[in-house]
Amino acid sequence: AFVLSYAALPVFNELIGRQLAWSSQNLPILLPWLILITVVIGVVSGSYPAFYLSSFHPAAILKSTPGAGFQAVIRRVLVVIQFVISITLIIGTWIIYQQIHFMKSTDLGYNSRQMLVTTFRRMDPATISRYETFRNELLKHPSVLNASISRDVPSFNSSSSAIRGWEGAAADEQMLVNLNYIDERFLDSYEIALYSGRPFSAIDRADTTRYCLINQTAARRFGWTDPEGKRIGQNLYVLGVVKDFHYASLRNAIEPLILFPMPRTAQPSRAPNNLSVKLSGGQINTIVASIKEMYERIFPGEVFEYHFYDESFDWIYQDEQRTAKTTGYLAFLAVCISCLGLLGLASFSAEQRTKEIGIRKIMGSSVIGIVVLLSQEFSKLVLIANAIAWPLGYYFMREWLKDFTYRTDIGIEIFVITGLLALALALATVAYQSVKAALANPVTSLRYE
Numbered sequence: 001a002f003v004l005s006y007a008a009l010p011v012f013n014e015l016i017g018r019q020l021a022w023s024s025q026n027l028p029i030l031l032p033w034l035i036l037i038t039v040v041i042g043v044v045s046g047s048y049p050a051f052y053l054s055s056f057h058p059a060a061i062l063k064s065t066p067g068a069g070f071q072a073v074i075r076r077v078l079v080v081i082q083f084v085i086s087i088t089l090i091i092g093t094w095i096i097y098q099q100i101h102f103m104k105s106t107d108l109g110y111n112s113r114q115m116l117v118t119t120f121r122r123m124d125p126a127t128i129s130r131y132e133t134f135r136n137e138l139l140k141h142p143s144v145l146n147a148s149i150s151r152d153v154p155s156f157n158s159s160s161s162a163i164r165g166w167e168g169a170a171a172d173e174q175m176l177v178n179l180n181y182i183d184e185r186f187l188d189s190y191e192i193a194l195y196s197g198r199p200f201s202a203i204d205r206a207d208t209t210r211y212c213l214i215n216q217t218a219a220r221r222f223g224w225t226d227p228e229g230k231r232i233g234q235n236l237y238v239l240g241v242v243k244d245f246h247y248a249s250l251r252n253a254i255e256p257l258i259l260f261p262m263p264r265t266a267q268p269s270r271a272p273n274n275l276s277v278k279l280s281g282g283q284i285n286t287i288v289a290s291i292k293e294m295y296e297r298i299f300p301g302e303v304f305e306y307h308f309y310d311e312s313f314d315w316i317y318q319d320e321q322r323t324a325k326t327t328g329y330l331a332f333l334a335v336c337i338s339c340l341g342l343l344g345l346a347s348f349s350a351e352q353r354t355k356e357i358g359i360r361k362i363m364g365s366s367v368i369g370i371v372v373l374l375s376q377e378f379s380k381l382v383l384i385a386n387a388i389a390w391p392l393g394y395y396f397m398r399e400w401l402k403d404f405t406y407r408t409d410i411g412i413e414i415f416v417i418t419g420l421l422a423l424a425l426a427l428a429t430v431a432y433q434s435v436k437a438a439l440a441n442p443v444t445s446l447r448y449e
Contacts, residue, residue, distance in 0.1 A: 076381055082338035083385035083422060084392070089331035090418050091393030092400075095410060096324040099401065102408040103317060109245025110154050111191040115309035116277040116288070117153060118295075131275055134298045135185075138277055141294075143287045146278040148185035149262055153274050153309065154192075155316055157247040157257070166222050167231040175221060177256040178247065184261075187242065189278050197228045197240020200261050211239035211261070218256035232258070246406075249316055253405040276309070339429045342378060375427055382426045386419040393418075 120131060131149055138147045152158055157178050164174040184201035187194065195216055203211065212232065219227045219241050230238045244254045279287055288306070295304040314321065394410060401407040 079338070079341050079378075080381050080385045080388070082334070082341050083382055083426070084389045086331065086334040086338045087385055087389035087418055087422050088393045088396070089327055089334050090421070091389065091414060092397055093324060093327045093331050094414050094418065095393075095397040095401070095408070096320065096327060098414075099404065099408045100317060100320055100324060103250050103320075103404075103406075104313065106246075106250065106406065108154065109192065109243060112154065112309040114279040114281055115190075116279060116291070116306050117309050117312075118275050118277075118304065118306040120273050120275070130298055134295065135183075135275060137294055137298065138291065141287075141290065143280045143282060143290075144277055145280050146185055146189040148189040148276050149183045149274070150186050150276065151181040151262075151273050152247075153276055154190060154245060154247050155249060155312065163232065163258075165233050168223055175256060177218060177258050179258055179260065180247065181260045181262050186259075186276075189276050192245055193243040195241040195243045197238070199240060203239065210235060211237055213240050213242055213259040214238055215242050215254070215257040215259075216244045217254050218258060221256050250406045251404050335425065339425060342381075342426055342429050375430055378426055378430050379423060382423050383419075386415075386422065390415045390419070 120127065128149075135147045135149055138144045157180055159179045160176055161179055162174050162176050164172075166175075169175075182200075184199065186192075187199055197213075199213070200211070214222075214227060222230070224230050224238075227238045227241050232238065242257075242259065246254060247257055248255075277291065291306075292304045296302070393415070397410060401410070
């Protein structure tokens with residue numbers, strides 16, 4: 001029970017969202033966990049022989065081996081069930097990690113490499129003005145390629161609003177759109193491509209309040225083939241169209257997006273929250289130290305807190321990564337238990353067929369022939385387990401992937417490789433017992449009682 005508890009600790013940590021280790025400090029949390037596993041293992045392992053022995057009839061015991069055929073079937077069914085669970089978990093782990101890799105490698109429509117992000121602590125007009133000063137100072141740094149201020153950064157867009165009255169809309173028609181407020185350097189900083197029209201940097205700064213940018217999806221939803229100059233509401237006009245990019249998680253489809261020029265206001269719904277700094281690479285620690293010194297000079301008494309954008313991916317998809325780790329640990333434990341069960345069945349089978357193996361050797365069977373003979377039975381069990389686990393794995397993972405608008409494909413190679421892996425593990429598990437039985441002295445085998 002202690003060994004299983006130690007092995008299962010990573011699973012427990014993933015489920016509770018904490019990282020615990022075996023220590024006196026964590027003993028009040030881990031001790032009930034250990035006691036529970038001990039009780040469950042004791043009850044489960046003790047119940048089978050108890051029920052089995054209590055079902056014997058004295059007369060049957062004196063005549064023959066009770067229930068030999070039925071018990072053999074039960075043993076094989078249990079091994080098949082164990083391998084079904086193991087193969088299904090392996091398939092699930094594979095597909096989850098494949099989906100995570102797919103999300104990491106998908107072209108998001110922007111470039112966030114070497115992007116340092118710091119979040120505003122206050123949003124009053126004076127602080128916003130100082131952040132603009134900070135941004136302008138950063139642009140003078142030789143290792144800073146660009147810097148921009150925005151309310152949200154890509155993949156973290158959090159605001160939406162229902163709008164109506166766009167050019168060509170019906171009187172009562174409305175549409176839910178996502179919103180973001182950006183400065184004139186935002187598109188260049190994240191390398192977001194402009195599909196048509198002009199960016200905010202192309203017009204007079206005092207005139208930007210009358211204009212906005214939209215994405216391609218918004219242009220299609222509005223029904224515009226030539227969006228430039230089109231009106232939204234009473235006095236807002238489209239300055240240009242940006243190419244679609246994933247401003248939210250890949251769980252969601254790209255929806256209409258309107259980009260407004262960054263206001264000089266402290267209004268919470270519009271005030272900028274983030275400063276994104278594009279670095280050129282090189283000595284990152286040295287660059288960050290220089291930026292920190294600059295920050296503390298402009299914001300005396302405040303602590304410079306930052307993170308690199310790429311680290312945000314782990315936060316965005318932390319549920320998926322936790323699920324992948326938990327499923328992986330469970331798959332490992334299930335495989336170990338399955339192999340132990342198969343090893344026990346192989347030992348029992350080799351013992352039951354001791355005399356048969358001796359007779360086959362006397363009749364001229366080779367060691368390889370006997371090993372193949374003993375392994376065939378267990379290979380069939382694994383093949384049956386694959387036939388059951390494949391549809392189960394496909395069904396469960398197809399349902400799980402439905403949460404993602406953009407998702408990976410479930411290829412047949414996943415099932416084939418998983419099946420071959422399970423078969424190889426099974427054959428490796430029974431190989432020792434099979435070879436041992438095949439190499440036994442036939443004379444000794446025939447004398448076996």
